[in-house]
Amino acid sequence: MRASELRKLVIYEVFPRNHTEEGTLKALAEDLERIKSLGVDFVWLMPIYPIGEEGKKGSLGSPYAIKDYRSINPELGTFEDFKKLVEKAHRLGLKVMIDIVYNHTSRDSKLLEEHPEWFYTVDGKPSRKVPDWSDVYDLDYSNRELWEYQIETLKFWAKYVDGFRCDVAPLVPLEFWEKAKKEVAKINPNILWMAETVYPSFVKWLRERGFRVHSDVEMHRVFEITYDYDGREMLERYLRGERSLLSYTDYLYVQDTLYPADYVKLRFLENHDLPRAAGIFRDELRLKNWTAFMFMLKGAMLIYAGQEYAIENQPSLFEKDPIPWEKGNEEFSSFVKKLIKIKKSIDCNDQRVYLAKEGIAVVECKNAVGIFNLEGKIGEIEIEVRGIDLLTGKKVESKDGKIEVPFEPVIIHL
Structure with missing residues (x-):
């Protein structure tokens, strides 16, 4: 897929254990029609593999502490x-x-049992680079036999699926990913490769400790889509009051000049590692403006199941904690459906993002202009615009080069 097509993608993240009361793949399959009706393109399944017991977190363990890469967690169902x-x-x-x-397996994984020599060690014992990840041991990619095993595993799954979301991908050698992509293409040349790249502060922290970890720029050599955690780090500084909103919008310009011309970022307000957007932006108008703004930014878009209903409860990674769908906001779901439709209809491959005034972001694209009141401001902004608001169907036209700042987000088709 070309970058222009990738930037229109909407990816729907699902945690199978907590998506339904049953917590099974069968139960998830029953929800696919609803998911499809949103207008999304991909369903991303968080890890579906057996979970390790040794050192597990909580009563059920993290799905990212994997015991066997080549089988299905029996709690979720069968192959x-x-x-x-x-x-x-x-x-x-x-x-x-x-x-x-x-990057890692559970502490009682099949690989550790069969190939302890494939693991990163400290003082001769399996270990990890990140102390907080206490339920896993890291793999050591200086072992070429490990490369062969992992690539064969990818080729197995590539016969069934359409994409790989690669967890903390910068901690695995880029040379491995390059070879893996080449080999997988022999089985399925259309696999989409998406990297969970990491916060820049995490890159620096690991490098200061002597570990090799790749930057987002490097990861674009292999991956079609990389996470927007570099942008997220700037956004979080703003949300904590440490930086201005301008510092975040200015960073979007940095991305446009730092990365390759065909770069594609995965934009998101939330995912399984972050608080719910509805919990961060508790005012509904602010939530709508930030959601619409993120949808209009150049890049693919992620929705974490439940986000489309403005649900505040963030499912636990370690316990049975089903999404409370009954608390969902149907009106907000309809709003998200509109945003998905709009994202696919406008051309934002070349865009300009700026603040028309404090707290008011403007996104200018080839055939649309978005105005987003991110801080609930009152007043006018200077802008020449005339067209139809794609969210309401109403005509929007500036007068004498000015427009009254709306409280609701506006995306004007030119």
């Missing part, structure tokens, strides 16, 4: 259930992406 889920998704016109967690 046949997985295949049926994928087949149904494909019939509906949805693509499926799975999580690839290659």
Whole structure:
């Protein structure tokens, strides 16, 4: 896919254990029609593999502490259930992406049992680079036999799915990803590769401790899409009151000049590692403006299941904690559906993002202009614009080069 097509993608993240009361792949399959009706392109399944017992967090453990890369967690169902889920998704016109967690395994993994020499060690014992990740041991990619095993695993899953979301991908050698991509293409040349790149502060922290970790710029050599954690770090500084909103919008310009011309960032307000957007932006108008603003930025867009209903509860990674769908906001869901439709209809491959005044962001694209009142401001902004608001269907036109700042987000088709 070309960058212009990738930037229109909307990816829907699902945590199978907590997506439904049953917490199974069969139950998830029953929700695929609703997910498809949102207008999304990909369903990304968080890890579906067996979870390790040793050192597990909580009563059920993290899905990122994987015991066996080549089988299905029996708590979720069977391999046949997985295949049926994928087949149904494909019939509906949805693509499926799975999580690839290659930096580490659980502390009682099949690989550790069979190949302890493939693991990173300290004083001769399996260990990890990040102390907080106490339920896993890191792999050591200086072992070429490990490369072969991991690539064969990818080729196995590539027969069924359409994309790989690669967990903390910069901690795995880029040379491995380059070879893996080349080899997987022999089985499925259309696999989409998405990297969970990391916060710049995390890159620096690891490098200061002597570990090799790749920058986002490097990761674009292999991956079509990388996480926008570099932008998120700037956004969080603003939300904490440490930086101005201008510092965040200015960083979007840095991304446009720092990365390759065909770069694609995964934009998001939330994911399984972050607080719910509805919990951060508790005012509904502010939530709507920030959501619409993020949708209009150049890049693919991520929705974490439940976000489309402005649900505040963030499911636990370690416990049975189903999404409280009954608390969902149907009006907000309709709003998100509109944003998805709009994202696919406008051309934002070349865009200018700026603050028309404090707290008011403007996104100018080839055939649309967005005005987003990110801080609930009152007053006028100077802008020449005339067109139809794609969110309401109403005509919008500036007078004498000015427009009254709306409280609701506005995306004007020119």
